[in-house]
Amino acid sequence: MQMRIIIDLQGAQSESCFRGIGRYSISLAKAIVRNRGTHEIFILLNELFPDTIEKIRESFTGILPKHHIMVFGAVGPVNELNIKNEWRVLASELLREKLIKDLDPDFVLVSSLFEGASNNTISSVGKYFPEIQTAVIFYDLIPLLYPKTYLPTLFVKKWYYRKLEFLKQADLLLAISKSAQKEAIDQLGIEEERIISISSAADAAFSRVDISAETISMLRTRFGIKRSFLMHTSVFEPRKNFEGLIKAFGLLPTALRKEYQLVLVCNLGNEQRKLRNVATKAGLDHDDLVLTGYVSDEELLLLYSSCHLFIFPSFHEGFGLPALEAMSCGAAAIGSSTSSIPEVIGREDALFDPASSESMACLIERVLTNPSFWQSLKQHAVHQSRQFSWDKSAIIAISALEKIYKEKVEEDCNNSYRKLIDEISRIDSKIKPTNQDIISTEAAIEHNEKLAYKMKRYFRIQDKCPKADGIA
Incomplete structure (x- = not known):
């Protein structure tokens, strides 16, 4: 085919x-x-x-x-x-x-x-x-x-x-x-x-890499990151739940929170002031929250690879690619229990209710205070991210197209065959066909169908429309 x-x-x-x-x-x-x-x-x-x-x-x-x-x-x-x-x-x-x-x-x-x-x-x-x-x-x-x-x-x-x-x-x-x-x-x-x-996958560029201390230092200086950090990235929309994440971070015990910064990777524009106000109301100091603005793919890869925890708090996603990108880079990741995110995270105990800042804060605190749980999330990230690949998605897509195409070809052939049989049965002749005539006719039909299908591969596009004057 x-x-x-x-x-x-x-x-x-x-x-x-x-x-x-x-x-x-x-x-x-x-x-x-x-x-x-x-x-x-x-x-x-x-x-x-x-x-x-x-x-x-x-x-x-x-x-x-x-x-x-x-x-x-x-x-x-x-x-x-x-x-x-x-x-x-x-x-x-x-x-x-x-x-x-x-x-x-x-x-x-x-x-x-x-x-x-x-x-x-x-x-x-x-x-x-x-x-x-x-x-x-x-x-x-x-x-x-x-x-x-x-x-x-x-x-x-x-x-x-x-x-x-x-x-x-x-x-x-x-x-x-x-x-x-x-x-x-x-x-x-x-x-x-x-x-x-057909699922999705992360770009091959997002993978575990060894990062030098010098590179990490330059990265942190560039964005004002001074401590271990929790990270989220996405475009800014209400369903992405930036505010809920900031509130959840503010609910962490003060002593624990002071060991970390919350880094939001997003080109915010005028929304930056709004999130700063949310952070202030949540009891956060200015440097508890880092708003990076636009980052390049190379910088995003480094941030994924060096964050302590990636958090994906969205209310609704078609897939949730940033979570998979982070996991592909080896980051421990947790996320919402809604829409497609559980498919990406692939672990029930790494999910929270995005509508509840308390639920989110509780899981974040567990990760930050339980080293064995955090380590298991990192190990899971490597295994889970390998379940997704563009080649796998492409093969599923091609197979689905082939199935629909085959069904249509068979339907067209059957319709054409039935029409041909009807025409043959209506042949008006005083000489009736013998059994051998019927057998030979069936064989000829099969041969011609195969030949027509084969030759269509060679003569798919023909210039049936002559060029209009002045049109190249």
Whole structure:
């Protein structure tokens, strides 16, 4: 079985390239390419993000031919929250789908569907050409579950629900966790056979490394870290529960707390003052709380590797990548008992109730005062992090695409076969077929079906449309 798969990699072009979705999109795409076997893989990019194209091309050097990375044309700008862009949005969706249809893929994989509200991402599923089989990476339904926070206006809500309808049209959803998979089934009524969990993984760069005393000293000086430290990192959103973590740290016995600092790794901007106020009310001194601002990936790796404890207090996650990154670096880690986080942490006694600062503080205190428990968490982190790999996720994804593709091929063949049999049975001839004629006909049908399938591999794309004058 050989498929032609087009990966729409706009999730690595928009603002998402700076978030978990961008990392996920590019890492999974590269893993699919590495594990493609006999399948043809093409990458589809959007010309409206010109500054991203060459960097993405370079990331596939050595594993995918350059001509397999294509850039589609569109009419911009197309950010949907600007009503003036409506015509361009609809035209660009048609342009993208028509190109995909002309490329004749067996499957299109959309890396990030919920884009385009405030950027030039163009995504639709089966709007103009429903026969195009489409799989979509499914991250979460957080905006649907928390509409007051994430769908504050009618325009945003309209955009989101429009994308939801596209999601429901997909032939296959590839969920990033079992929790996300259940979310889609429960909240959207997605049939179980149309969604599968492929999980996630940390980038290979996040691994245990030996750090010199000099490097640690420079790191601590750079961020104002003076003691052993507890760490959390994520983007700043209410569901990330930064305030709950600060309050929990403030509930620790004073003598114990003074041995540590709480380091929050996040580009906070105007929210920094708000968190400082929360810390003051929680009884923390100024240097008890370190707010790093933006850090590079290299600095993040060093912080993961040198923290005493990583804490992930989020109320809701699609996966929870920072916890896995920290564990991959050998950090002891604890986290919330909600959504996908237990899948990542993989240990019940390392979970707390994120809605209770007391529950969080109690577990933190246990880790800080029980060396054997802390050591067991570090050992568990190494073992647990090895359960996740991009290659494993890619193989599951490819297998799921193969299954859907095989079912469609068999269905098409059966329909074609039935139509052929019907036509043969209606042959109007005075000479009736012999038993040998029937046997020979069946053999010829089987031979022709196999030949047609084989030759389609060689003649997939033909220039059926003559070029218009003046168009290259």
